[in-house]
Amino acid sequence: MHKKRIALLALTLWLILIIAFMLLARTLDLEIFFVLWLIGILVVVELVSGASATPRYLRYLRFVIAAGVIIFGAIVAQKVLEILSR
Amino acid sequence: MTRGLAGVVIISALAALILGMIALHATSPLLYNPSFDGSTPAHTNPAGLEKIGNDQAGRLLPLMSDLLDSPGTIMVNIRYGDLDLAQRDLEEFSESARSFDTLVVNLEMSESEIEEFRRMNRQNLDIMTELLNSTSRMDELRTLEVRFRDSNDPQALTSITYEGESLRKKVRELLTDYESQREPMIQTGEDLELDTTEYQESHRIFEEIVRNIDEEQDTRTRELQTIAIPVADPFHITMRVSPSVVRYHDTLVISGFLSGPDTSGSEIELFVDSQRETSVVTDPSGSFSYKMRIESVSPGGHTVFSTFKGSTFSDIHSFTVETLPTTLTLTAPSAVKGGYSISGSLMAPDRPVSGAGVDLILDGRIFRKIVTGNDGNYQAVISLPEGDHDIRAVFTPLTLPLTPSESESRHIVVTPEDVPMTAPRLYSLLFGAIAIVVSSGGAYYYLKRRPGSLYPHPFTEFHSTNGQVSSPPEDQVTVTEPPKPPLEIRAGQTLEKYLQEDNARDAARLLFLFLRAEIAARLGLRHEGSITAREMVNSSKGRAFFSPLRTFTQIYEKVRYDRAIAGQEEKERMGSAFSATTGDLGGDEH
16 A cells, blocks of 8 residues: 555544543543644654655645644643743 | 746735735734533533543542541541551641642632632631640640549649540630531532542541540549548639620630739639630739730630639630621722722621731632731732723631621723733743743754855955955945955965865865855856855856866865765865866956
């Protein structure tokens, strides 16, 4: 199977798993979903991309991940401030 | 082509729709949890209630059981005269009470029956501490009594008897206080299925201790009258205390008269509850008077006596302090510069309570303590975080003869515009900005760390004529592009750098990058940064430089990826293959 399809399948399964556990815990939280998606996509991209060359279909994904890292930083800052204000 | 375009449009539209839906919830990302289930404020899904840590809740009941047993253990030791052991038990009791207090706060059970138990347990601890102090002093009096009787000192014996009387009163009051807690403590214990046998037994022991002290004091008083015959004392103190019942902020007048030879200007010492309160000087007629304002005096009975020169004693008098109810008010918080103004008053009931601490409770937690002024009013400006808040004031009397009170709760909604720019908020904004900058730095690193992007473009290295690597000033790049040297010169410079480079792998990469840039430009290959050496060779089929390039690639892959470090011979071979390729490239160009 093509690497691209394996990556897509793995990420889809990971997201389904997250949603399933959220439903079991009876809590749907976009923040947690976002952070777990980011972890998943980082792992998938690292595994799919080669050592010396980047497949074309991953090239623009790097910008999406970079934006995700910034949002992740904002979420962490917000959580820290929430804890400090208690 | 049209189908492909339609697919892209549909997928883009769907992605935009989903991102838009997510953006709508960005400010409150928690989409659902069981606490959302309540259809009205009066209905709550139990699964949504805040969970109690099992380990902490598990510690609660054993600790309560220990606390119920502790007074009994202390009293057994007091009854058998082992005061050192009783002291150690008291310290353990105090430690357990502290742990219990912390646990109740952590579990947020401040409104429950547990909180009531905690409060009564604190009072039990105070009673035990007082009882131990009193019995210790009683023990000392016993020793002193023997000594003074041996030395036949009737004045000292009188003093001891008076103090013993005072202690007896105090212990009786402690018993009354302890008894008042009996029913609620036992009720709470039984509700929680705790064993209250030892606690009930402790009441019986307490009564026995009081009975023993009574007997001892009766004997002492009897012996003072019969055995210790006082020597002729030329002085005599008569004293009166009025009124006999006082309340908070009343004035108690202790007055008396010292009779005897030359009593003018004599110093009389006044004792309240066996503690020296003050000393007063008699006027020329021998009278003295002292006005005592009732403030921090515990409710209940108290004793007063006076002495002159430590040998002449007055009779023991008593007075009672009654508890007054209090009223605590809290006005609606109003927005002022720098936050919200909170004010109110504490009255008991018609007189102001001054210098008392009022706790402000914000959303169930103690937020700040404010001290009342002389008129009983209190006022503070507080800053509140954004959101809905409930605020109320609570007064706990501690040692004042007043009842606790609580104001009505006030609801306040703080909008973002109302939140003042205070120092903590500035720090929060600063912290947020730093977090965004750091995460942006992380994102930039992520983008730049990919293979290929860490290496500078070969052309950027050749703007300097002395062979050193330097980037041209930005204005030169944007305004006038310097003319590109001929391929032979640039290839020669790269080869020179290649030969100077000690690391064979890095050196090989220099040549590869040069060739890749040249060939990609020449053949019009897209995405130059991701082209591998083999892809470059495959793309060059049919060109003049194909053969030397293939040789170069074979050596390059060996030098670059082989485990063994390339030797001088391979380095030279690679240089030759590079020269041959660039030579053919030049030919191809012409």
